Amino acid sequence: MQIEEESLRNSAFMDLTIKEMHTIEAIGLVDLPTSNEVAKKLSVTAGTLSVSIQNLVKKGYVERLNQPNDRRVVRLNLTKKGRLVYRLHHKFHTDMVKDTLTGLEREEAQVLIKGLRNLNQFLDNVKNRMNEG
Structure with missing residues (x-):
C-alpha cells in the first residue's frame, strides 16, 4: 500500500490518499451504490465513509445523487475525474498481476x-x- 500511495503522490492525482482511492474503487463504474453499500464493502462505519465522501466531493472525484422518489436515499457516482483515476488505478493492479506472472x-x-x-x-x-x- 505504501508503493501504491507513493505512485498516487507522483501522479496527477496527488491530492488523493490511498484510503480515498479505495473508496473510489468501492464506488466503481457501473452501479450507483448507496453510502451504506460502500461502507459495508470497505468495512467502515457510515460516519467514517461520510467524511471520505465529503472530501472526495470537494476534490471533484465523486458526486452525490439524491433519489427523486426517496430523498433519504443518496447514491454515489464517480465524476469524469473519478472515473479516470479509477481506470488508472485498475491498470496499476492489472500491470502488477501481469508482471507477477511473467516468466x-x-x-x-x-x-x-x-x-x-x-x-x-x-x-x-x-x-x-x-x-x-
Whole structure:
C-alpha cells in the first residue's frame, strides 16, 4: 500500500490518499451504490465513509445523487475525474498481476493463484472475526 500511495503522490492525482482511492474503487463504474453499500464493502462505519465522501466531493472525484422518489436515499457516482483515476488505478493492479506472472510456467502460475486465493480467504476470515467481536 505504501508503493501504491507513493505512485498516487507522483501522479496527477496527488491530492488523493490511498484510503480515498479505495473508496473510489468501492464506488466503481457501473452501479450507483448507496453510502451504506460502500461502507459495508470497505468495512467502515457510515460516519467514517461520510467524511471520505465529503472530501472526495470537494476534490471533484465523486458526486452525490439524491433519489427523486426517496430523498433519504443518496447514491454515489464517480465524476469524469473519478472515473479516470479509477481506470488508472485498475491498470496499476492489472500491470502488477501481469508482471507477477511473467516468466512463470502455467502450472507455477496456477499454484501462485491458488496460494493467493488461500491468503485472501484467510484475511477475509480474520476480518469477519474482527467484525463479529
